[in-house]
Amino acid sequence: MANELQLSREEAAKWKGGNGALSGAGGDFWIGVLAGRARAFSSGGTAAQPSYDHAGPAVRPGDELNGLLREQAKIRKQFAGLLDGTGIGRGAGSLKPDLYWELLNADDVAVATLGASYSRNSGGNVQAADTFYYASGGYYVTLTLHQMWPVDVNGKPHTLIWRGDMVSSASLADLHGVEKLGSESAMMKDIAKSIALFRRESAH
């Protein structure tokens, strides 16, 4: 089993060898991992997520999410009302999440992820939080926050959207100086591209 895979020791111990692809024994293994982690999230939020520790120092998804938010105190304060009701960086919250899984391409490697979305409408101001609280590789966790306000532009109703994206990844620690600036630029471009695509599709 590749050391790059982000699993707990208990999960890794269930691996019976063979092809790791999502077919046959490999598929059964990954279904077990994903289902187990989704159940743990439902019952105990990210605090209940097993660490990534099968091949190195333990990395706890809940700690990573809390670390991201700690670095952005203003954002954390702005979204405190929403986040306090979620399982993001804590135990299961009072809000009911929409749970999902996705298979992504992360640095040319297939990565299985588990996600949860929350939203809250408070007097017309909508806040939303979307997290990948598990990834089999590539990065540890992500968190995307949205705040939406109804606005009037030239007499027509529109929505003003603020969005913040946070990523925690081992590869971030390897980047310094201009490399980190370049990565930020690349990420901003990618997000801007997805926003433009979303606006184009939603205009029809």
Next chain:
Amino acid sequence: MVPRYFSRHLLAATFLTAATGSFASDFWPAEYSFEETYVGEASVSRGPHHVQDFDESDTLLRLILTPRVKLGVLRLGFQYEQFSFGLSENAPLPNTLQSVAAVIGIDTQFSDSILVRLETTPGVYSEAFRPGSNVFNMPFEIGGIYIYNPDLQFVVGVSVDVERKYPVFPGGGIRWKFQPRWVLNAVLPTPRLEFEWNKNLTLYAGATLKETNFRMSDDFGREHGIPKLDHAVLTYSEVRAGGGIDWKVTSWLSVNAEAGYQPYRNFDFYRASIRFHEDGSAPYGMIALHGAF
């Protein structure tokens, strides 16, 4: 649904990392390098005049702090470089060229697609710090990177040095990750073709272009039989071509080893119209320690 694509550079993005954030709050981030190159015996000539069979040692030491500020990433530090040539006493060339300079610069974002570096290296570029050669100079460079996507970037820049024959010198290149493990990093002064063997080991083939201006001492010319070279400016340039490996030992230490050939070398006292160029090349070997934290 919009497909999501995470490249390493995209992931390596952000002001929001727990890993680096906690570290940076304790220390100023920095990058460093120590490099030693030995070039075997070779010769240069100027018409019928030959300077034969001398070797070269090039030592480079650089430490740059890279704190993050609102405008971007500051670059504050120093660099020291020494060229030592195994020349005979009568040779009309300097045995030692030394420079010590501060590094003052900034990397900043003009937009989501354009990064800009402004950097100057004020210091002394001298003939072994001898009297008269310790004249202050302040070359600087302005460069821009256009990020087309995480795999393709274009670089343009200009280097300015009033002591140079052509004070303004343009440069640039392209960085293109055209296969998952192959990168064409064709950016001056170190164009390379890189192959990522694994996460910690990169193999490459490429070249290193060097050109620096040094001031000779007040009596250099008289001591070497060419009086008009007293206090002259020497542009020393060389090209090395070879292959190497870069091994990332830890997150803050990499070891780089390289070997190849030096096909071009030039000692140009351009204001005095005296120039010695290569007359036979030599192999070289280089070892370097570098990293960032």
